[in-house]
Amino acid sequence: MELRLIYPDIPFWRAETSRLALFIGGIEFEDLRPSREEIAKMKTDGTFPFGQFPVLQVDGKTIAQTGAIARFCGKLSGLYPSKDEFAAAKVDEVIDLATDINNQMRPALREKDPKLRIEMRRELSKTILPRWLGFLEKLLQDNGDTGFFVGHSISVADLAVWRLCAWISGGIIDGLPVGLLDGFPLLSVHQSQISNLPKVVEWIKKH
Numbered sequence: 130m131e132l133r134l135i136y137p138d139i140p141f142w143r144a145e146t147s148r149l150a151l152f153i154g155g156i157e158f159e160d161l162r163p164s165r166e167e168i169a170k171m172k173t174d175g176t177f178p179f180g181q182f183p184v185l186q187v188d189g190k191t192i193a194q195t196g197a198i199a200r201f202c203g204k205l206s207g208l209y210p211s212k213d214e215f216a217a218a219k220v221d222e223v224i225d226l227a228t229d230i231n232n233q234m235r236p237a238l239r240e241k242d243p244k245l246r247i248e249m250r251r252e253l254s255k256t257i258l259p260r261w262l263g264f265l266e267k268l269l270q271d272n273g274d275t276g277f278f279v280g281h282s283i284s285v286a287d288l289a290v291w292r293l294c295a296w297i298s299g300g301i302i303d304g305l306p307v308g309l310l311d312g313f314p315l316l317s318v319h320q321s322q323i324s325n326l327p328k329v330v331e332w333i334k335k336h
């Protein structure tokens with residue numbers, strides 16, 4: 130099976146979840162990271178069926194949507210429950226939650242007016258994100274002291290949240306402080322545990 134994952138050269142969760150899943154699973158794939166100009170061209174040549182990325186090409190056929198790609202790559206890599214339908218749905222739940230959190234952030238990230246943007250980001254960091262991060266914390270709590278979001282082993286759900294939270298709390302986004310995860314002990318431990326997995330360390334070194 131020939132796999133080509135297409136996304137710009139940034140470690141954003143939408144692509145990084147699937148890139149990393151395939152890497153951890155030892156599945157060969159082309160990690161295509163087009164430039165801005167190449168992306169613009171792809172937007173007109175039909176590469177992106179919904180005008181958005183990431184997309185995954187499988188033997189020349191295309192899968193779009195972050196969640197669909199993550200599930201597919203998770204299945205190939207052994208990082209998605211194959212025999213437990215409930216566990217599979219719980220993984221889906223976390224990936225959909227990551228999407229919701231991403232969408233909650235969008236208006237404040239895209240606001241052009243500087244004054245309003247600062248205000249919106251303050252609201253994001255003081256009220257909106259703590260509420261949504263609390264949902265993630267609760268999911269970890271509900272899964273006992275496993276250190277994972279679902280079951281007793283790593284899944285694409287863990288990778289998605291790990292990358293999303295690294296972005297949110299990494300001090301990369303103006304107006305969002307680095308200590309954003311401080312009030313969420315399980316989430317904080319989860320972040321460092323995933324960061325320290327040998328395959329994750331290896332992947333980060335490579336990129």
Ligand SMILES: N[C@@H](CCC(=O)N[C@@H](CS)C(=O)NCC(=O)O)C(=O)O
Pocket residue numbers: 141143180181182183193194195196
């Ligand atoms: N529903 C899509 C959304 C993907 C999305 O918003 N991708 C952004 C990049 S992170 C994008 O394509 N932006 C360019 C654009 O919308 O023109 C998914 O789940 O993958």
